[in-house]
Amino acid sequence: MIPYYYGSIIIGPSGVGKSTLCKGLSQMMQQIQRKSIIINMDPANEDLYEDYLCINILELITVEDVMKEFKLGPNAALLYCFQFLLDNISWLFDKLIKYKDYYLIFDFPGQIELYLANDSIYNLIQLLTNKNNQTLQISLVAVQLFDCLNCYQVNTFISASLVSVTVSANLSLPYLAVLNKLDLIKQYGEMPLSLQYYLEGENLKYMLEVTDQCDEDGQKFKEKYGQLTYQIAQLIDSKEVVSFEPLFVENKKLIMRLILKMDKANGYYFLENLPPIYKSIQDEVGEEIDFLPTELVMELETELFESN
Numbered sequence: 001m002i003p004y005y006y007g008s009i010i011i012g013p014s015g016v017g018k019s020t021l022c023k024g025l026s027q028m029m030q031q032i033q034r035k036s037i038i039i040n041m042d043p044a045n046e047d048l049y050e051d052y053l054c055i056n057i058l059e060l061i062t063v064e065d066v067m068k069e070f071k072l073g074p075n076a077a078l079l080y081c082f083q084f085l086l087d088n089i090s091w092l093f094d095k096l097i098k099y100k101d102y103y104l105i106f107d108f109p110g111q112i113e114l115y116l117a118n119d120s121i122y123n124l125i126q127l128l129t130n131k132n133n134q135t136l137q138i139s140l141v142a143v144q145l146f147d148c149l150n151c152y153q154v155n156t157f158i159s160a161s162l163v164s165v166t167v168s169a170n171l172s173l174p175y176l177a178v179l180n181k182l183d184l185i186k187q188y189g190e191m192p193l194s195l196q197y198y199l200e201g202e203n204l205k206y207m208l209e210v211t212d213q214c215d216e217d218g219q220k221f222k223e224k225y226g227q228l229t230y231q232i233a234q235l236i237d238s239k240e241v242v243s244f245e246p247l248f249v250e251n252k253k254l255i256m257r258l259i260l261k262m263d264k265a266n267g268y269y270f271l272e273n274l275p276p277i278y279k280s281i282q283d284e285v286g287e288e289i290d291f292l293p294t295e296l297v298m299e300l301e302t303e304l305f306e307s308n
């Protein structure tokens with residue numbers, strides 16, 4: 001029988017916390033007696049993942065070497081690396097095959113162009129999830145991280161929502177958007193609207209209606225960019241709800257919630273014969289995963305705002 005794997009690809013801009021989350025997921029998996037392995041897919045990522053089981057694309061190719069050898073800039077070198085990986089995908093499959101029954105945590109590169117203006121990542125995902133692959137089969141969910149700093153300005157939050165809609169449409173995978181580093185609210189101060197509003201993302205237009213955001217020159221955002229932004233917000237609102245999962249790496253409960261959401265999205269959650277520890281977590285919180293419980297948001301608000 002062809003071995004079947006479950007996994008997540010973690011995406012988002014550089015510095016948003018992808019590698020940290022990969023490690024956090026791996027630790028949590030260990031706590032619930034699930035085996036997992038991190039696969040670094042960013043040929044420019046110098047993180048060593050010390051103490052973590054890891055397959056590293058740097059063993060195959062690095063952006064640095066390609067830049068030197070072909071005298072390319074970093075972006076062109078990255079594209080070269082991806083094409084090389086696509087041409088040599090058996091390198092990755094040969095490594096993965098040794099980790100039967102492991103959960104696969106892919107740490108992906110941050111450059112947004114790779115997801116929007118180029119088909120490298122799309123092609124890679126097609127190869128990874130190819131149903132005709134006779135070596136192994138993988139069921140994936142994409143998890144895109146956004147910095148909670150995006151919530152403080154109308155334009156940045158609407159951009160983040162737009163990126164989320166576009167990337168999710170481009171990847172053709174089950175998809176989750178995450179608002180990460182929420183612990184930083186303690187430093188940034190309270191957000192203009194409630195945390196629940198940003199997480200549920202049900203009515204982007206509302207944000208524009210109530211904002212008093214001004215430019216550096218004192219001009220009101222609403223007057224200067226209101227029309228265009230309103231149209232964009234309306235378009236997103238009409239498409240689908242862009243909701244975000246709350247997260248910060250220190251909060252184990254939120255990491256567990258994310259794991260269950262990922263499992264529901266890629267199908268692991270519905271397997272028979274799951275380990276007893278996992279079954280008991282399912283019984284305890286499984287139903288809450290499909291929505292954002294008000295108590296959870298209130299608990300978070302207390303934790304994040306009251307220590308200000």
Ligand SMILES: Nc1nc2c(ncn2[C@@H]2O[C@H](COP(=O)(O)OP(=O)(O)O)[C@@H](O)[C@H]2O)c(=O)[nH]1
Binds near residue numbers: 012013016020180
């Ligand atoms: N405050 C805070 N910092 C975080 C969190 N997650 C990651 N970081 C920090 O953000 C920086 C970038 O994280 P990293 O995982 O390397 O980001 P990547 O470039 O997306 O892989 C590091 O200094 C991390 O310690 C978080 O949840 N909260």
Ligand SMILES: [Mg+2]
Binds near residue numbers: 018019020045
């Ligand atoms: Mg990283």
